[in-house]
Amino acid sequence: MKKISVLGSTGSIGTQTLDVVAKHSDHFQIEGLAAGMNTSLLLEQVRKFRPRKISVANRELAEQIKTEIPAGTEVFYGEQGLIEIAAGTDAEMVVTAVVGSLGLPSTLAAIEAGKTIGLANKETLVTAGHIVTALARQKGVKLLPIDSEHSAIFQCLNGENRQDMASLTLTASGGSFRDRTRDELKQVTVEDALKHPNWSMGAKITIDSATMVNKGLEVIEAHWLFGLPYEQIKVLLHPESIIHSFVEFKDTSIIAQLGNPDMRVPIQYALTYPERWESPSERLSLAQVGRLNFAEMDFERFPCLRMAYECGKMGGTATTAFNAANEVAVARFLRREISFLQIEDIIERVLDQHHNISEPELAEIEDCDKRTRDAAARLS
Ligand SMILES: NC(=O)C1=CN([C@@H]2O[C@H](COP(=O)(O)OP(=O)(O)OC[C@H]3O[C@@H](n4cnc5c(N)ncnc54)[C@H](OP(=O)(O)O)[C@@H]3O)[C@@H](O)[C@H]2O)C=CC1
Ligand SMILES: CC(=O)[C@@H](O)[C@H](O)COP(=O)(O)O
Numbered sequence: 001m002k003k004i005s006v007l008g009s010t011g012s013i014g015t016q017t018l019d020v021v022a023k024h025s026d027h028f029q030i031e032g033l034a035a036g037m038n039t040s041l042l043l044e045q046v047r048k049f050r051p052r053k054i055s056v057a058n059r060e061l062a063e064q065i066k067t068e069i070p071a072g073t074e075v076f077y078g079e080q081g082l083i084e085i086a087a088g089t090d091a092e093m094v095v096t097a098v099v100g101s102l103g104l105p106s107t108l109a110a111i112e113a114g115k116t117i118g119l120a121n122k123e124t125l126v127t128a129g130h131i132v133t134a135l136a137r138q139k140g141v142k143l144l145p146i147d148s149e150h151s152a153i154f155q156c157l158n159g160e161n162r163q164d165m166a167s168l169t170l171t172a173s174g175g176s177f178r179d180r181t182r183d184e185l186k187q188v189t190v191e192d193a194l195k196h197p198n199w200s201m202g203a204k205i206t207i208d209s210a211t212m213v214n215k216g217l218e219v220i221e222a223h224w225l226f227g228l229p230y231e232q233i234k235v236l237l238h239p240e241s242i243i244h245s246f247v248e249f250k251d252t253s254i255i256a257q258l259g260n261p262d263m264r265v266p267i268q269y270a271l272t273y274p275e276r277w278e279s280p281s282e283r284l285s286l287a288q289v290g291r292l293n294f295a296e297m298d299f300e301r302f303p304c305l306r307m308a309y310e311c312g313k314m315g316g317t318a319t320t321a322f323n324a325a326n327e328v329a330v331a332r333f334l335r336r337e338i339s340f341l342q343i344e345d346i347i348e349r350v351l352d353q354h355h356n357i358s359e360p361e362l363a364e365i366e367d368c369d370k371r372t373r374d375a376a377a378r379l380s
């Protein structure tokens, strides 16, 4: 039995992780589950998977859920609760599926405790990639990508020498507004933005996909996971999301990973790595797909991707600021306080004021994250 804890068990990645676990219940045991506010779903999960420890967002919710959970499950809450689920159980693997840089302390705690990481929470690498990857190297901990593009690259590199990579290319669907002009973006609503053409995902990442911030975060994530300079990390528009990403090698060969857009595949690969198991996912028929389309990325149309590359190349706290500004701007858009185009405007203005610190310590990252959030919350 492989023992697993899931941070963000009630979200899109969390619930799909538990679907995979349920399909292979003879092989996996859930040790810990951490959720935020959705206690009714967490309660269902507790009854089904019988974890030893769970955590919720705050003390009030913890007191409330304690009255309903079966004996044998301990309840924690808040940031310490996430850390307890990440590091304080017998799990050998922790799936990081909370959203945003709030996942950083618990991810670091899990690595410190020697747990293999199934990494969905890309913001963690964007905000503090040098710290997370250095700690993982020091502790001999594997960071197994769950993000579909990074899982694809990881699979393309199986049995290959990383020194032979000439470049890697992340495919981008273009998001909910890929066929709209910038002028048309002035009027779009939250509901429009939440309609991703290919993937069913949480609200924040769906908005990130529409602004192309998601691909920017993924470029930075790829830099830390695969160790390539930004000049060798490319993005290609591919509306069908069938080719999940590809690697070009120095002999000009290209290896790609394909499949229907179904996150259970990369999630399961991280859980069973290096083995491949039967999956409930639908098989891909290329004959039925018929045709795949590609286009160059337009950095004028998607300025957030340009900003992400600039921050990545700058390094230091620039990516922390990029991420924090975006998190606040997206939350404000979802609360209908600002328009869609104000998301990129706020990120740009925050970055204009940013004083970069290279090779920041964790405390400097936390400070930058907080200051950036304050600034992004004030702008209109
Ligand atoms: N969804 C997808 O297909 C993909 C997602 N990712 C990445 O995976 C991560 C998760 O995304 P996704 O599943 O879509 O997000 P969701 O919004 O669907 O889920 C987020 C999860 O985090 C929990 N959470 C939120 N705040 C807190 C908190 N303060 N303490 C503890 N838990 C909290 C939520 O709990 P609750 O709901 O109970 O409040 C929920 O379980 C993101 O980093 C995203 O970029 C990457 C690739 C694909
Ligand atoms: C499923 C997944 O990994 C998402 O990050 C997905 O990539 C979003 O798609 P786009 O950002 O390409 O629209």
Ligand SMILES: [Mn+2]
Pocket: 147, 148, 149, 218
């Ligand atoms: Mn992705």
